[in-house]
Amino acid sequence: KQEVTQIPAALSVPEGENLVLNCSFTDSAIYNLQWFRQDPGKGLTSLLLIQSSQREQTSGRLNASLDKSSGRSTLYIAASQPGDSATYLCAVSSGMNTGFQKLVFGTGTRLLVSP
Amino acid sequence: DTAVSQTPKYLVTQMGNDKSIKCEQNLGHDTMYWYKQDSKKFLKIMFSYNNKELIINETVPNRFSPKSPDKAHLNLHINSLELGDSAVYFCASSQELHRVYGYTFGSGTRLTVV
Numbered sequence: 001k002q003e004v005t006q007i008p009a010a011l012s013v014p015e016g017e018n019l020v021l022n023c024s025f026t027d028s029a030i031y032n033l034q035w036f037r038q039d040p041g042k043g044l045t046s047l048l049l050i051q052s053s054q055r056e057q058t059s060g061r062l063n064a065s066l067d068k069s070s071g072r073s074t075l076y077i078a079a080s081q082p083g084d085s086a087t088y089l090c091a092v093s094s095g096m097n098t099g100f101q102k103l104v105f106g107t108g109t110r111l112l113v114s115p
Numbered sequence: 116d117t118a119v120s121q122t123p124k125y126l127v128t129q130m131g132n133d134k135s136i137k138c139e140q141n142l143g144h145d146t147m148y149w150y151k152q153d154s155k156k157f158l159k160i161m162f163s164y165n166n167k168e169l170i171i172n173e174t175v176p177n178r179f180s181p182k183s184p185d186k187a188h189l190n191l192h193i194n195s196l197e198l199g200d201s202a203v204y205f206c207a208s209s210q211e212l213h214r215v216y217g218y219t220f221g222s223g224t225r226l227t228v229v
Contacts, residue, residue, distance in 0.1 A: 032217060034217045034218065036220075038156075041225075042222065042223070043205065043220055043221060043222035043223045044205065044220040046217055046218070046219065046220075049216075049217040087156065089158065091158075091218075093217075093218075096171070100146075100163070100165060100170045100171065100211060101209075101211065102160055102163070102171060103148070103160065103207075103209075103218050104160075105150075105157070105158040105159070107157060108156055108157075
């Protein structure tokens with residue numbers, strides 16, 4: 001059974017700092033890994049998608065890496081801004097014995113960037 | 116041009132009532148999902164439909180009955196609502212046959228049972 005864990009659970013940093021969010025998963029047989037952002041009371045916004053064959057993806061100040069063999073992913077945020085404050089969710093797409101895939105979410109990291 | 120849209124956005128109802136949440140996607144995806152986010156903000160899959168056929172049912176009480184009239188729509192009907200059903204319900208879609216693409220989520224329906 002796939003389990004996804006994110007650390008830290010919460011993180012508070014001053015504006016301008018670079019930071020790393022961690023995600024680990026127990027079953028390395030994944031199709032892809034997706035990082036989402038969720039603002040309070042809002043839906044999920046997809047940030048980055050890494051295929052199982054890829055090592056990293058970049059979008060603006062965000063960089064996500066994937067080490068499938070060790071079951072780890074990191075989300076690096078450069079030069080953090082107050083607008084980055086949100087909950088960040090890691091999710092892995094795994095296959096099931098039916099042949100279909102299922103997205104399993106981590107517990108989330110709540111980020112607060114102070115001005 | 117919303118990709119995955121859910122209605123209603125908020126739903127407040129009394130215990131014992133029956134309610135429905137609707138979801139539509141215009142991405143041409145063949146698979147749709149319902150996820151539940153509990154009070155601790157943990158997201159867990161409930162159901163998944165691929166081309167109108169049920170492919171995932173994660174031991175959800177049978178008071179919850181999903182219906183997919185076509186591959187662009189997945190509705191969730193809940194009978195005899197209980198206090199513990201209060202949560203945010205998210206609809207999502209993906210393209211099962213081409214797993215290089217990720218999932219797209221709706222904005223959620225906040226259900227409050229009083």
